[in-house]
Amino acid sequence: xxxxxxxxxxxxxxxxxxxxxxxxxxxxxxxxxxxxxxxxxxxxxxxxxxxxxxxxxxxxxxxxxxxxxxxxxxxxxxxxxxxxxxxxxxxxxxxxxxxxxxxxxxxxxxxxxxxxxxxxxxxxxxxxxxxxxxxxxxxxxxxxxxxxxxxxxxxxxx
Numbered sequence: 001x002x003x004x005x006x007x008x009x010x011x012x013x014x015x016x017x018x019x020x021x022x023x024x025x026x027x028x029x030x031x032x033x034x035x036x037x038x039x040x041x042x043x044x045x046x047x048x049x050x051x052x053x054x055x056x057x058x059x060x061x062x063x064x065x066x067x068x069x070x071x072x073x074x075x076x077x078x079x080x081x082x083x084x085x086x087x088x089x090x091x092x093x094x095x096x097x098x099x100x101x102x103x104x105x106x107x108x109x110x111x112x113x114x115x116x117x118x119x120x121x122x123x124x125x126x127x128x129x130x131x132x133x134x135x136x137x138x139x140x141x142x143x144x145x146x147x148x149x150x151x152x153x154x155x156x157x158x
Contacts, residue, residue, distance in 0.1 A: 003125055004149030006080040006105065006118075010035045012141035013083040016102070021058070021091040025050055025068050028081040028104040037081075038106070042074035046106055060093025064100035065126045069119060073109045078118055080105040082144065084135060101126060101135055 013031060018024035029047055032038040038046055049070035053059065060066040066089075081104050088098025103122045107115040125131060131147065138144045 003103075003121055004145060006078055007082055007145055007148055008035075009141045009145055011037065011081045012144050013081070014138070014141050014144060016083040016085045016089065018083075018085070018089055019087070020089060021054065021060070021066070021099075022051070024066075024083060024085075024089050024091070024099075024102055025054070025104060028068075028083050028102065031081050032079055032104075032106075037079040038074065042072070045074050046070070046072050049106070050104070058092040058094065060091035060095075060099050061123060062093055062095035062097065063127070063129075064088070064097060064132065065123075066091045066093065066099040066102045067119060067122050067126075068102065068104045069106070069115070071107050071109045071111070071115060075106050075108055078105055078107050078111075078114060080118075082148070084138075084144065086136075101132065 016024060016027055018027045033040050033043050049072045050068055053070045059068045083102045085100055088100055091099040093099060105118055134147050
C-alpha cells in the first residue's frame with residue numbers, strides 16, 4: 001500500500017476554507033461523507049472519535065503538518081483525506097505554527113498495527129521538506145495525488 005493508494009482526487013481539498021483545527025477536521029470528514037468513504041449515519045461517531053484524539057493532544061506535529069486520526073467501528077478499511085491551506089490553519093500545533101497540510105485518516109477499530117504504520121508513513125513522508133515544497137506548489141488535486149503516488153514510501157500492509 002502506498003500513501004497515494006489511500007487517497008483519490010476526490011479526497012483532496014487543494015485549498016481548504018477552514019481557518020481553525022476543528023472546522024478543518026469537519027471539512028475533511030464532510031468530504032469523506034460526500035464521497036461515500038464514511039456513511040452519513042456514522043459522521044457524528046467518527047467526528048467524536050477524532051475529537052477525543054485531538055483533546056488528548058493536538059495532532060499538529062510541526063512543520064505546518066497535522067495528522068488527525070482515530071480508530072472507529074464505522075469503517076472497514078483505512079479512509080483518508082488530504083487538505084491544504086495556503087493561509088495556514090490554527091491547529092494548536094506542537095511548534096505553535098499554522099498548519100498548511102492535513103492528512104486525516106480513520107482506521108478500523110481492531111487494526112492497531114495498521115494505525116501505527118499509517119501514521120508513521122504519513123509523518124515520514126511529510127517530514128521531507130522537498131515533499132512539502134512540492135505539495136505547496138501543486139496547482140490541483142491531481143498534482144497533489146501524483147506527489148503522494150510518486151514520492152510515497154511503501155507502507156506495510158498487514
